[in-house]
Amino acid sequence: MDVTGRTAVVTGGASGIGRATAESLAGAGMTVVLADVDGEAAQKAAAALPGQGHQAVEIDVSDPGSLETLFGMLASAERDLAAVVNAAGIMTGGDTWPGSDLTRMHRVLAVNGGGALVSTTLAARYPLPGDRVVVNVGSAAGVRLLPPDPTYAFTKAGLLHFTRSVAAGASGLRVNIVVPGMVRTPLLETSGRDGVADWLAKRVAGPLLTPEQVAAPIHDLVVGNAHGVALSIELDPEDSSRVVVTEL
Numbered sequence: 357m358d359v360t361g362r363t364a365v366v367t368g369g370a371s372g373i374g375r376a377t378a379e380s381l382a383g384a385g386m387t388v389v390l391a392d393v394d395g396e397a398a399q400k401a402a403a404a405l406p407g408q409g410h411q412a413v414e415i416d417v418s419d420p421g422s423l424e425t426l427f428g429m430l431a432s433a434e435r436d437l438a439a440v441v442n443a444a445g446i447m448t449g450g451d452t453w454p455g456s457d458l459t460r461m462h463r464v465l466a467v468n469g470g471g472a473l474v475s476t477t478l479a480a481r482y483p484l485p486g487d488r489v490v491v492n493v494g495s496a497a498g499v500r501l502l503p504p505d506p507t508y509a510f511t512k513a514g515l516l517h518f519t520r521s522v523a524a525g526a527s528g529l530r531v532n533i534v535v536p537g538m539v540r541t542p543l544l545e546t547s548g549r550d551g552v553a554d555w556l557a558k559r560v561a562g563p564l565l566t567p568e569q570v571a572a573p574i575h576d577l578v579v580g581n582a583h584g585v586a587l588s589i590e591l592d593p594e595d596s597s598r599v600v601v602t603e604l
């Protein structure tokens with residue numbers, strides 16, 4: 357797809373995987389809208405992107421109205437929307453399940469699940485024509501046992517199956533999901549105390565994916581010729597300098 361001058365929306369674009377993806381897509385000549393709940397960090401990230409015309413929008417993806425306003429604003433400005441990358445996400449943190457705070461559990465569901473669900477839907481309803489791709493950011497925690505955060509696992513397993521279900525449907529929208537293993541980002545540092553922190557401490561000392569190593573396959577799905585609805589992204593256990601991307 358020729359994406360030069362076309363618009364990419366990246367939720368969670370102020371940090372980690374979203375930020376690395378925004379940099380990669382801006383480097384390909386796209387105009388990027390960074391949509392993040394941390395408006396200040398999004399402003400800084402947008403200002404640092406290569407090229408012109410990038411924008412930061414403060415948004416809470418758990419609020420459907422907030423996403424409707426964003427997509428409405430893009431349509432009113434007749435933005436040629438080529439890509440939506442749903443990278444906004446949080447972990448449960450706090451006490452280990454079942455001690456987790458119920459309000460926080462519901463928020464994880466609303467951000468990771470509801471945010472990507474509504475954003476994908478609005479991308480499919482976008483009133484202006486044009487080739488368009490949605491890339492959701494899932495997690496290996498949605499397909500195998502990772503940190504003991506069942507609420508997070510629930511949202512990522514649901515997002516994987518939602519994406520496959522949309523891709524198999526007749527909407528005509530190209531929808532993909534990347535499913536990375538653990539990535540060195542601020543998310544891991546804020547992911548919890550107690551059991552989760554102990555679990556993580558044993559693992560984060562080892563080699564982890566970088567945000568850029570996850571952004572590269574997302575870039576290929578948007579700009580290149582990558583195939584496959586759901587792509588697993590993992591470090592090669594035999595050689596951690598290599599990234600293995602496989603279709604799930």
Ligand code: NAD
Binds near residue numbers: 370415
């Ligand atoms: P991160 O914390 O570096 O970035 C997440 C971004 O999402 C932040 O900028 C944050 O402000 C934003 N955000 C949080 N809640 C939001 C909301 N309600 N509305 C809008 N923006 C919001 O974390 P990351 O590791 O880059 O995570 C990005 C995605 O990758 C998440 O969906 C995460 O679940 C997924 N993921 C992370 C890992 C990992 O090990 N770090 C592994 C697999 C998948």
